[in-house]
Amino acid sequence: MAGCLTNESKLCSTYVHTLRPLAIVPHNTQTTNSMKPVHIALPDNVINPHSVVIRSEQAAMPERARHYPELRYMGSKTRLLPWIFEVLSLYDFESALDPFSGTGSVSYLLKSMGRRVASSDFLNFTSTVARATIENNHVHLEEPAVKRLLAPYPDGSRFIETTFKGVFYKPDDLRFLDRVSGNIRQLQNPHQRALAYAALFRSCLKRQPRGVFTISGDLSHYDDGRRDLRLSLEEHFLEQVEVYNAAVFDNGRKNQSLQSDVFDLPREKVDLVYLDPPYVPRSDDNCYVKRYHFLEGLSQYWEDLPIDTSTKVKKIAKKYTPFSYRRTAVDAFDSMFERFKDSKIALSYSSNGYPDLNILESLMQKHKKRVRTFEKPHRYHFGTHKGVERASVTEYLIVGS
Ligand SMILES: C[S@@+](CC[C@H](N)C(=O)[O-])C[C@H]1O[C@@H](n2cnc3c(N)ncnc32)[C@H](O)[C@@H]1O
Numbered sequence: 575m576a577g578c579l580t581n582e583s584k585l586c587s588t589y590v591h592t593l594r595p596l597a598i599v600p601h602n603t604q605t606t607n608s609m610k611p612v613h614i615a616l617p618d619n620v621i622n623p624h625s626v627v628i629r630s631e632q633a634a635m636p637e638r639a640r641h642y643p644e645l646r647y648m649g650s651k652t653r654l655l656p657w658i659f660e661v662l663s664l665y666d667f668e669s670a671l672d673p674f675s676g677t678g679s680v681s682y683l684l685k686s687m688g689r690r691v692a693s694s695d696f697l698n699f700t701s702t703v704a705r706a707t708i709e710n711n712h713v714h715l716e717e718p719a720v721k722r723l724l725a726p727y728p729d730g731s732r733f734i735e736t737t738f739k740g741v742f743y744k745p746d747d748l749r750f751l752d753r754v755s756g757n758i759r760q761l762q763n764p765h766q767r768a769l770a771y772a773a774l775f776r777s778c779l780k781r782q783p784r785g786v787f788t789i790s791g792d793l794s795h796y797d798d799g800r801r802d803l804r805l806s807l808e809e810h811f812l813e814q815v816e817v818y819n820a821a822v823f824d825n826g827r828k829n830q831s832l833q834s835d836v837f838d839l840p841r842e843k844v845d846l847v848y849l850d851p852p853y854v855p856r857s858d859d860n861c862y863v864k865r866y867h868f869l870e871g872l873s874q875y876w877e878d879l880p881i882d883t884s885t886k887v888k889k890i891a892k893k894y895t896p897f898s899y900r901r902t903a904v905d906a907f908d909s910m911f912e913r914f915k916d917s918k919i920a921l922s923y924s925s926n927g928y929p930d931l932n933i934l935e936s937l938m939q940k941h942k943k944r945v946r947t948f949e950k951p952h953r954y955h956f957g958t959h960k961g962v963e964r965a966s967v968t969e970y971l972i973v974g975s
Contacts, residue, residue, distance in 0.1 A: 635656045635659040635660075635683070635686075636659075636683075636687060638682075638823065639655055639659070639679075639682060639687075640655070641820075641821070642677075642678070642682045642683075642707070642821060643707075643776060643814075643817045643821055644677070644679070645677040645775070645776060646785030647676055647677045647779075647785075648860065648862065648865060649676060649850065649852065650677045651680050651850060651922065652677065654922075654950070654969060655679060655683050657969075657971075658680060658683065659683055659687070661920070661948045661971045661973065662687075662846070662920060663687075665920075665973065666845075667845035667846035667918060668689060668690060668845050669689060669690040669691075669692075669843075669845045669846070670684045670689045670690070670692070670844065670847070670848060671691075671692045671693075671694070671839075671846070671848070671914075672691065672693045672848045673847065674694075674836065674849060674850045674851050675693040675695045675700060675701070675708075675831075676700055676850065677700070677703065678693060678700070678703050678707050678708055681693035681707075681708045681829075682707055682821075684848070685708055685823075685827070686825065688825050688827070689827065690828065691708055691827070691830070692830045692831075692832065692844065693709070693829070693830065693831045693832070694831070694832040694834050694836070694839060695833065696833065696834060696835045696836070696893060697833070697862060697866070697893070698833055698873045698874055699866065699869040699872070701832065701833035702768050702771045702831075702873050703768070703771075703772045703775065705765065705768035706765065706771070706772040706818055706821075706822075707821050707822070708829050708831050709765070709829050709830055709831040710768065710822055711824035711825070711829070712765075713763060713765035714822055715769045715770060715773075715815050715819055719761065719766055719770075720812070720815055722757060722761075723757045723758060723761075724753075724754070724757075725757065727752070727753045730753060731752055731756065732752055733752065734752045734755070734872075735749050735751075735752055737881065738888060740791065741790045741791070741886070741887060741888055742787065742790055742868060742887075743781065743782075743807065746806060747781070747806060747807040747808075750806070750807050750808045750811075751774075751872065754770070754774060754808075755872065755875050758770045758771060769815070769818050769819070769822070771872075771873060772814075772818050773811055773817070773818050774814070774872065775869050775872070776814045776817070776818075777807050777811045777813075778868065778872065780802040780810055780814075781802060781805065781806075781807055782868075783803065784796060786865040787865060787867055787868040787887055788864060788865055788887060790886055790887045791886075835895075836910060836913075837909070837910075837913070843916070843917075844917050845917060846917055846918040846920065847914040847917045847918070847919050847920070849910065849914075849919060849920065849921045849922065850921075851897040851910075852895060852897050852898055853903070853923065853927030854897070854898060854900055854903050854927060854928040854929075859898070861892055861898070863889070863890060863891070864892065867888075867889045868887075870890060871890055876890070879891075900928060903928060903929060904929050904933065904937070907929070907934060908937050908940070911938055911940070911941040911974070915941040915942065918974065919942060919973070919974040919975075920972070920973045921934065921972045921973075921974075922969070922970070922971060923969075924952075924968070924970065925967045925968040925969075931947065938972055939974075942974025943974075943975070945972065945974045946972070946975075947970055947971070947972050948970065948973070949969065949971075950968070950969045951967075951968055952966075952967055952968070952969045953965065953966050953967075
């Protein structure tokens with residue numbers, strides 16, 4: 575099976591396995607851990623070994639991708655980007671689709687690699703971030719627009735202040751959110767709006783202990799003196815506008831951000847699809863709405879998102895995804911691979927997910943001729959600065975071509 579690894583290749587932090595192993599030492603001047611001399615075996619579709627050497631020499635991740643504004647977000651691949659870059663660089667593609675875009679970090683990597691990128695997620699707030707950073711090639715939030723965003727909003731709604739008083743943030747912060755939300759919706763340019771929202775979401779995540787909206791009320795025991803917990807939301811927002819302005823760049827392509835379930839996306843020809851769905855966890859759940867409902871609500875001022883007022887944290891309804899349940903996950907992967915069978919498929923997966931690696935490899939082999947698995951040991955960090963928990967897992971990229 576394509577997923578079987580040789581002991582030799584297991585020693586490497588990056589490898590491709592195939593029937594034609596070939597030792598190559600990249601002459602890389604910018605040596606990083608993962609770019610140490612490795613035993614690389616070529617994918618079958620690489621005819622000329624020199625092309626691999628040349629690629630290895632060029633295989634420094636675009637600097638820009640290292641500076642993408644990281645969001646504290648479950649399953650974010652920000653720390654894995656250099657490895658994802660190395661693997662994807664082995665394949666030829668001009669256009670890419672990232673239908674589980676989350677923070678947008680992988681879409682941004684692909685954009686930095688000069689590819690035409692379509693980014694999508696079924697949540698509105700994550701798609702909005704991608705509209706600001708992936709789809710947007712030119713627009714910035716300049717000073718006059720920022721001034722308008724901070725100005726009083728006459729007779730504005732106090733929905734956030736009244737709904738979330740005593741739940742999240744301080745009264746001044748909540749009033750700021752009502753005001754800035756009213757003003758953002760007055761901006762005519764969709765990319766300016768998206769930038770302002772992206773800055774607001776990152777501010778809210780920084781200011782919320784543990785970066786999730788499952789905890790509320792008196793959260794002073796989480797206060798470890800961090801600056802992020804001391805700044806007001808308005809102060810954060812001003813900083814984050816600059817951060818997102820700096821992330822805007824033109825890669826010369828017409829990129830796109832969509833909000834859609836993966837199974838409802840328009841069927842358009844694309845060279846490579848990068849898939850990073852949620853996986854059924856061994857314990858707990860993986861519900862994104864449960865953790866980030868406040869940002870999803872904020873992204874549309876809770877319009878058409880009724881709040882369950884009986885919940886302490888004022889949640890909105892969960893969004894169903896078949897990837898979250900044991901009884902539906904295997905079929906969902908099968909249908910998804912079938913749907914994207916005309917493109918190269920790169921699936922991110924983790925050893926602590928369900929279904930197991932060998933099941934996913936078999937499913938991918940049903941739809942793709944060549945399947946290769948790349949792996950990397952990884953540590954996830956959860957929790958506050960004081961009490962950081964770590965989980966050791968193996969991250970996989972299963973690539974079907
Ligand atoms: C593991 S995260 C992706 C992380 C992302 N690659 C990053 O680096 O931030 C999975 C994402 O899939 C989205 N999602 C879950 N089910 C979905 C579905 N059926 N269709 C589209 N998006 C979905 C979630 O909202 C979440 O943002």
